[in-house]
Amino acid sequence: MSMKSQYERILTWQEDVQKVHQSYKQKVTEAKESIERLKQENYNLTRDLEKLKETNNVQDLELTTLKNALKAKERQSNEKLSKSSDDNIKEFQLDISNKKSERTGAKMELLKVKSLDEEKQKSLNEVIESLRSQLCFKTHQQTMLPSPEExxxxxxxxxNTQVMLTQSEHSRATAYNQVSALNNELLNLKKLLSQSQKDEIYxxxxxxxVYKTDFEAERSAKDTIRAENEKLSTDIQNLHRRNQQLQEELDLIRERDYVVYPMQRRDRESTSSSTSNEHSMKCPKCNFGFKTLQTLENHVYRCIELDDNLP
Known part of the structure; x- marks a missing residue:
């Protein structure tokens, strides 16, 4: 092989090495940028999580305050309604008791009036019979010896006796009317009490x-917020794990034994060729070179695992 062709091959190999070196540098730079971007996203997510936690705490505090206020209002309303209902019931019971007393008094008066009427009626009948007897006797005497004055x-x-009888009958009719009016009033009071109790129960x-609906709505909103918080926590844990994997991969890239020896003289051709052969083992995923097969295998497993975990 001529020196010219060897020199051209060396130049070509040197250009390839420089290209691979630039490619590795670019990938490392991209990995650093990706890590910085993930760190920034992690920081933003952490800050958003803190804000969301603060908002959740405020909402829990407001929810607790609203529940306490709702319970207080419900207790006050129940106390007012119970007190009002008790007062109304007591008032109606008092009215009914008074009406019953009045009715009992009216019945006693009616019985007394009836007794008086019977006595008066009996007395009047006796007087009438006596007067009739006297009239018959006087008439008989008048036939014998008339007396206009008698x-x-x-x-x-x-x-006069007829007038007294008429007044007695009128008094008895008045007493009957009073008893009937009291009975009607008592019936109306009972109906009013029953209707009032039904309205208060309704x-x-x-x-x-209404209280039950509000409580269920608040509980549903709280469950939704809790589910969102759990989902956000899971996403943050995944991002932390992804960030850790990228950091470990970057440390592995920094610690691996890849070295590029630039070509300086023609008389070192053999040394460069041997170095190129040592770095011929590359990762099929990222094309990084390694000296030993064990190092390459460890890198390939972690590279594939990292790629599978990325979204």
């Missing part, structure tokens, strides 16, 4: 449904 007196007594049930 007849007039008897008629006046009979008229209002309490409606308010309880």
């Amino acid at each position: 007849v007039t007196n008897i008629r006046q007594q009979l008229a 209002a309490l049930q409606t308010q309880l449904d």
Whole structure:
């Protein structure tokens, strides 16, 4: 082989070595940029996570405050409704008791009036019979010896007796009307009490449904936030693991025994050829050269594992 061809081959090999060296330098630079970018993304994600945690803490605090306020309002509302309901029930019960007392009094008065009416009726009947007897006797006497003054007196007594009987019947009718009015009023009070209790129960049930709906909505929102936090934590752990793998790969690249010997003189052709042969073992994934097969195998496993873990 002529010196010229050997020299051309050496120049070609030197250019290839320089190209490979530049390619490796470019890949190392790209790896550093990727690591810096991942570090920045990791920092941004960490900062966003801290902000999200602070926001979550604030939301939890607000949620706790709202729950306490809701419980306080519910307790106050229940106390007010219970107190109002108890007051209304007591008032209705008092009214019913009063009406019952009035009704009992009216019944007693009615019985008393009936007794008085019966006594008066009996007395009036006796008076009427007596007057009739006297009238018959006077009439009989008048037939025998007429007396207009006695007849007039008897008629006046009979008229007075009729007036007293009419007043007694009117008093009895008035007492019956009062008892009927009291019965109607008592029935209306019972209906009003029943309706009031139904309205209060419906209002309490409606308010309880509203509280239950609000609590379920708050619990659903909290579960959603917790799921998002868990997902974000998982993503950050994956990024940390990816960053660690890239860092280990970069350390491996820095620590490997790859050396480029530039060609300076023609008389060192044999040494350069042997060095090229030593570095002929390259990674099929990234084309990095290694001296030993064991080093190449270790690198290939880690290179493939790193590539599989990248998104």
